[in-house]
Amino acid sequence: MNVALAIILVFLLLAIYLGIRARRGKDMDLEQWAVGGRGFGTIFVFLLLAGEIYTTFTFLGGSGWAYGEGGPAFYILSYGSLAYVISYWLLPAIWRYGREKRLHSQADFFASKYESRSLGVLVSIVAVVAMVPSYLVLQLKGLGLIVSVASYGAISSNVAITIGAAAVTLYVMISGIRGSAWTAVIKDIMVLSVAVFLGIYFPLKLYGGMGEMFHRIQQHDPGFLALPHTGYNVVWFVSTVLLTALGFYMWPHTFGSIFSAREARVFRRNAVYLPLYQLILLFVFLVGFAAILAVPGLKGDQVDLALLRLSKSSFDPWLVGLIGAAGLLTALVPGSMLLMTSATILSKNVYRAFVPSASEERVNRLAKALVPVVALVAWYFTINSGKTIVILLLLGYSFVTQLFPSLISSLLPNNFVNKWGAAAGIIVGVAIVTYATVGGLGTGDLLPFLPPALADINNGVVALVANAIVTVGVSLATRPFVARSSAPTT
């Protein structure tokens, strides 16, 4: 066994140990398992929110984008800030309602606000499709990539994926969200130190400094560091940043972390710290930029390997092992949240919608029993999926963003949107997004009458606008009917 592999294994065992120990005498009913008994303070909520945000995709994809696209990568650093600004008001509102109604999932939230179990089922389907075949698969795929490269091929990607999936399943079943929170502690320490170290070391070692590095890139490929005139241009940047900032907290697994907070102030405090924490991304970018002239020629999917390739060609195995361990943890933490959330939703919001008489105890047992099932499905997709994975991730993000209009309107003091409007809007939005993404159509293709200056708007904006119009229109049209068939609610 080589040194790198041994180090990765040590961290895997440490994560499993912390994940299991997190249970510590707690009786794991759904309340403890899914939302940590609503008792987490600022630090745990910070770690959970940051844990879900800084994933394998950030680690590999962030450096990969800087390497392959240059300037457009900076959007990744921008949308979080605006999302955190919104979070100052959005998260306390969601949290307060969740505590009052004892909610455990995002689908619970919709079902309760719109008084419709069927809407809860629709939201569950959108959520699970967005999470399992795309986001969770991406984490596992990244995990396999990192471990196989960092172990110098001693462990194949598929073996790593299998071990990783089994480890997450184990501690999620035992400790639920507490397991995720505790493994997030070690993950954040590792990622922070590895990213900062690499981001400072490479520009200094290879170019003599960051400024020197950027000048060399500018000479090598003038204009690469800014946004281009077409494609990923300024219009694309603004629309994508805005869209992503709105969709940021629509991820179903984020709701679990919102409900786990002890008080509303936790979120307001985190809205101050989380923007700064994003600067980790700056260091990740620097690694990607440093790789441009040091390991040239990576194309397509290969750009995601920039960070790992550069590290392997520069460091001793023990350091590569530490980098691999950090990468492993960036996959485990969000992976565990995704797994737990999917299982909770399937049990509480789908199974129970069809079997309303099911007891709390039964729903709780089923949720835990579904963890290995969901893990197995994700494992199967990971082992068997090809390049379509990028399309799946784009789809996932666009899917959850479609929940934004009806979620926001449900928080208004006088919500005029009803369940019909909410459902119709979500379905139309999801349909447009699927059509555009699968067909590779941009805004200019969808709406050919738009002036060319707007053709590069992110196509998700088209879906979101259509969704909002349908949501409002259908709500107004069905209003007389709904008012007659059900008692008005306050």
Added chain:
Amino acid sequence: MRPLYLLALVPFIGILGGIFFANRIEPFVLGMPFILFWIVLWVVLTSVVMAIIYRLDPQNREEER
């Protein structure tokens, strides 16, 4: 809606509006191309703006449970 909350619009203007003027490589600032410097600056300023809002918001003084 407190007037204080209007401060929250500042990061949106800085990042989304500012990018139209900041999409340039030169001058390099602190070793970074201008566009990167501009975004990093606004990430830090967002944190500052939210800290001001947090401090002045009376909601955060009462213990809310």
